[in-house]
Amino acid sequence: xxxxxxxxxxxxxxxxxxxxxxxxxxxxxxxxxxxxxxxxxxxxxxxxxxxxxxxxxxxxxxxxxxxxxxxxxxxxxxxxxxxxxxxxxxxxxxxxxxxxxxxxxxxxxxxxxxxxxxxxxxxxxxxxxxxxxxxxxxxxxxxxxxxxxxxxxxxxxxxxxxxxxxxxxxxxxxxxxxxxxxxxxxxxxxxxxxxxxxxxxxxx
Numbered sequence: 001x002x003x004x005x006x007x008x009x010x011x012x013x014x015x016x017x018x019x020x021x022x023x024x025x026x027x028x029x030x031x032x033x034x035x036x037x038x039x040x041x042x043x044x045x046x047x048x049x050x051x052x053x054x055x056x057x058x059x060x061x062x063x064x065x066x067x068x069x070x071x072x073x074x075x076x077x078x079x080x081x082x083x084x085x086x087x088x089x090x091x092x093x094x095x096x097x098x099x100x101x102x103x104x105x106x107x108x109x110x111x112x113x114x115x116x117x118x119x120x121x122x123x124x125x126x127x128x129x130x131x132x133x134x135x136x137x138x139x140x141x142x143x144x145x146x147x148x149x150x151x152x153x154x155x156x157x158x159x160x161x162x163x164x165x166x167x168x169x170x171x172x173x174x175x176x177x178x179x180x181x182x183x184x185x186x187x188x189x190x191x192x193x194x195x196x197x198x199x200x201x202x203x204x
Contacts, residue, residue, distance in 0.1 A: 008117050008132045016130055016156050017123035023055050033179070036187035037194065043182040052182035054190075061197045063159035064120075067129035069196050070157060071118055073097075079196035084109060091138050098141055110148045113141045114155075129159040 025032075030042040030053065039056030058066065069075065073086050084100040100111040116133040135153040143149050 007115075008134075012132060013119050013121060013130045014123070016132070016158050017121060017128050020055070020123070020128070020158055023053060025053055025055075033183040034187060037190050039186075039190060041182055041186045043179055052186065054186050058190075058194065060194070063127060063129045065197055065200065066159040066193075067118065067120075067131065069193060069200050070131060070159075072200075075196070075200065079192055079199070081192070085111075089140065091140050096136060096138055096141070097133070100144075100147060108148050109146070110150050111144060112150050112153050113138060114153055129157075131155070131157040131159075 024030075025040075025042045030044050033041050033043050035041070035056075037056075037058065039054050039058070041054045042052060044051040044053075069079075073088060077083050077086055082102045084102055086097070086099045088095050088097050090096070094115060097114050097116055098111070099114070100109055102109055112135065114133050114135045116131065118129065118131045121128050121130055133153070133155040135151060137151075
């Protein structure tokens with residue numbers, strides 16, 4: 001679990017940009033599940049954690065628009081039907097995000113406490129928006145009764161478009177659930193995010 005002093009180095013941002021050139025999904029470790037909207041979605045099981053990667057190009061939208069839609073929490077609560085609660089709070093001079101999400105199946109909610117940073121970068125002559133997130137623990141965010149706290153969480157987004165997600169749940173979770181999240185959940189997320197991009201009004 002990350003500490004309150006969690007931060008991301010310049011090397012971590014640049015390494016994710018480099019992964020756009022070579023996503024590292026060859027061989028037996030990663031299984032291609034589905035392609036959706038020009039994005040390939042891969043899954044890897046590593047019990048008790050689930051990992052998935054998605055990469056491709058959403059031609060309709062520039063990287064800065066995708067980044068804005070991803071980072072605008074107030075707007076996300078409008079377009080993402082699975083968000084129960086989502087907000088950012090300053091703790092120990094760090095911005096910390098709390099996110100509770102509804103799980104369609106099985107019927108339990110999950111919540112996350114994490115730190116997130118965004119950088120706009122130039123990489124090989126291309127503008128890339130990179131968003132890094134990692135779980136943390138803060139006394140201001142105690143566990144909620146009846147909600148499964150995802151204690152280990154990592155997310156790396158590079159626009160255009162590479163996404164790597166890692167969740168670790170502190171309870172036995174069947175393989176089919178992790179596989180469902182990648183095969184069904186990610187295409188659904190892409191669909192609603194594309195609609196959100198179409199409807200997004202730039203904030204001044």
